[in-house]
Amino acid sequence: MAEQLGGDTLSAEALGMRLRVLRQKRQMTLDALAAQTDLDKSYISRVERGKKSPSLATLMRLSGALGVSVSELFGGSVGSEDIQVVRAGERVTVTPTGSGAPYLEALGIKSDKLSTFVLHPQEESQAVGHGSVHTGEECVYVLKGEVEVSFEGRRERLSAQDCVHFPGIVPHKIRRVGSAEAVVLVIVVNGDH
The missing domain is CATH 1.10.260.40 (lambda repressor-like DNA-binding domains)
Incomplete structure (x- = not known):
């Protein structure tokens, strides 16, 4: 009805x-x-x-x-x-400690269930990932460049406009492929709320 x-x-x-x-x-x-x-x-x-x-x-x-x-x-x-609007200049940037280290921009959305970041992997050899696994789900969408998302026993190479979705409990790392700049949008839906 x-x-x-x-x-x-x-x-x-x-x-x-x-x-x-x-x-x-x-x-x-x-x-x-x-x-x-x-x-x-x-x-x-x-x-x-x-x-x-x-x-x-x-x-x-x-x-x-x-x-x-x-x-x-x-x-x-x-x-x-x-309805939340976060302007580009309002983002919080996690500054790298060493040269060539990756950095994150938190998009600033206030939510218990959703975390959003823009990730900038800086060096081809620098693996960027979560120190530990998390509950919920994660989606990685490539905005620019090429990245590799590695899981235990599996690697996925993604180009601009490609994305991968997976449970957060799966250990994973993200790294840039090649010398061109890579930018990815990371969306984490928390599963503990």
């Missing part, structure tokens, strides 16, 4: 996903939301999975418990803090 909003149609799945994201953003469990709304936990779970379409009265109870408007629940508006 889909809800009609101002000419747009919102599916039960999309509404459920937005409800789940808003609940998790507030670090609220299903039990806590059920207690605040006097709704059954299993019913809220079915709404979040797109299996049930709530009434307007139920939507008002859910939005009230989450501290958002019904229109925000439908995606009609978002809080100004939900």
Whole structure:
């Protein structure tokens, strides 16, 4: 079933996903939301999975418990803090200690679940990687140049516009290939939140 909003149609799945994201953003469990709304936990779970379409009265109870408007629940508006713009000059750069060492630019996005960096490997022989593995997932997208991402027993050579996605628990290293500058975007989705 889909809800009609101002000419747009919102599916039960999309509404459920937005409800789940808003609940998790507030670090609220299903039990806590059920207690605040006097709704059954299993019913809220079915709404979040797109299996049930709530009434307007139920939507008002859910939005009230989450501290958002019904229109925000439908995606009609978002809080100004939900949209983050980080200008190039505002990035934090991790400066290398030795010449030819790689350096990172943190993109400055404030999120418990997402870390984003621009990595600049500087020397062909310099392997850049995480000192330890991490939970969650990682995606490496090559913006410029050529890099090699090595895993235990496997190496992937990537050129501009190539990317690789992998679980963070897999040990990995990134190095530049050749003498031309290489720049990669690293996106880490933390799995412990």
